[in-house]
Amino acid sequence: MEEKIIALTPPVILNPKEGDKIDTLILEGTGKAGAAILMESNFLDGHESPWIKKTEVKSDGHWQYPVIDKGAEIPRELWFRAKQEQYWPPEMSEPSEKVFFTKLLALPVITKPIAGDSLHQHEQMIKGTGLYINTNIEIELTKTTPPALTYHTTTNTDGAGWWEATPKWSLMPGPYVLKCRQIFKEHTSRWSDDLLVTVE
Known part of the structure; x- marks a missing residue:
């Protein structure tokens, strides 16, 4: 057999x-x-x-x-x-x-600040990574206690995918949620996960 x-x-x-x-x-x-x-x-x-x-x-x-x-x-x-x-x-x-x-377009990543960090009331520095081709980054910061306030700014990635924003918002002290998304041509990513920060 x-x-x-x-x-x-x-x-x-x-x-x-x-x-x-x-x-x-x-x-x-x-x-x-x-x-x-x-x-x-x-x-x-x-x-x-x-x-x-x-x-x-x-x-x-x-x-x-x-x-x-x-x-x-x-x-x-x-x-x-x-x-x-x-x-x-x-x-x-x-x-x-x-x-x-x-x-789909991947989510951008916030590298600075990290969760639990503090933001300055008037001089903020936000950094991260995204698609390496020139891509628009939308950043949103929302105060989570009354009064509920939301701030927006935009920036662009460089040729290596890094981005940086210095929005100079005038912020009230308190807890905030920071997030971002990116836009490339007709494609828009989902918002990144909420990042909890504090303004002191």
Whole structure:
């Protein structure tokens, strides 16, 4: 009786799913423990070769690749597919089906102040990061106790994605919530998480 040969199956893509709209680009799925995961896409580095090894399957059968490839953060329609390669005995699976999804504009990040910091009543300095292409940053500061007051200012990222604002608001002492979002062409990100600060 001949031994039945079971071919290495394609890896399963769990995230993103077909038609998803996401602002944080993390590719993940399942496969054979120890196998290399190769990817083909319209956004990952290495277009000189259609298939690029990006990660390996962990011992629990899961794999993950947080995308840091330059250009992948630009909002647009994306797709990718994956296949897996085991080292011994050497075998390559067939590719998975392509997954098509939409990359949304990611949230900008406030790096200064940090949660719990104090802001000056008249001379504020707010810093952060966003999309490296010249992008508009909207900043909002809201007093959380009466009288409820909201302040706005805008700035732009530089070529490396850093931004800085010195709004010079005249602020009343008390607790505030600071947040921001970014706008690139016709794309607008969600607001960042509330950052609690105090004006003394």
